Amino acid sequence: MFWIAFTVFLIYAVANSSGQPPSCPHGWVYNDSSCYAFISDYPMDWNEAMMYCRALQAKLVEIETASENGFLRLHLLDNKATGHYWIGLNDILSEGEWVWMSYQQTPTYTDWSPGQPDNYQQHEDCTLLWGATRFHWDDALCSYKENFICEKESSEGINIVG
Numbered sequence: 001m002f003w004i005a006f007t008v009f010l011i012y013a014v015a016n017s018s019g020q021p022p023s024c025p026h027g028w029v030y031n032d033s034s035c036y037a038f039i040s041d042y043p044m045d046w047n048e049a050m051m052y053c054r055a056l057q058a059k060l061v062e063i064e065t066a067s068e069n070g071f072l073r074l075h076l077l078d079n080k081a082t083g084h085y086w087i088g089l090n091d092i093l094s095e096g097e098w099v100w101m102s103y104q105q106t107p108t109y110t111d112w113s114p115g116q117p118d119n120y121q122q123h124e125d126c127t128l129l130w131g132a133t134r135f136h137w138d139d140a141l142c143s144y145k146e147n148f149i150c151e152k153e154s155s156e157g158i159n160i161v162g
């Protein structure tokens with residue numbers, strides 16, 4: 001009996017010793033070195049959402065890979081999220097030239113909904129994860145009040161000295 005208990009303890013200890021646990025602020029969700037806040041209680045226009053994330057030392061989410069995109073969509077679908085979620089992609093400066101907000105970088109990965117971006121009525125410059133297409137992307141009016149997602153780096157592996 002002792003050995004069974006000891007072995008169980010060992011397996012438990014080994015399983016939990018693989019580095020520091022990823023660290024995100026309370027209420028944020030961890031994935032692959034980033035922390036995400038899904039904010040649906042205070043719908044905001046695109047600019048307000050960007051400022052709100054900034055105030056949290058974060059940015060409006062920037063999606064660089066299919067795996068990050070898949071994680072976000074799955075999280076929304078799993079949680080039966082409704083509405084739409086702003087992301088940090090826009091073509092405000094130059095129509096049709098989409099850039100991620102923080103470094104004005106052209107996206108290397110996109111996941112537009114069928115027929116999007118359509119710049120409907122020549123006024124759609126901001127991007128959201130569109131509930132109607134299970135959160136594939138759509139360009140929309142920046143002034144719409146929508147939910148949004150903030151992203152920041154997790155504190156995993158960062159040693160605070162002093």
Ligand SMILES: [Ca+2]
Binds near residue numbers: 061068
């Ligand atoms: Ca990202």
Ligand SMILES: [Ca+2]
Binds near residue numbers: 139140
């Ligand atoms: Ca559109």
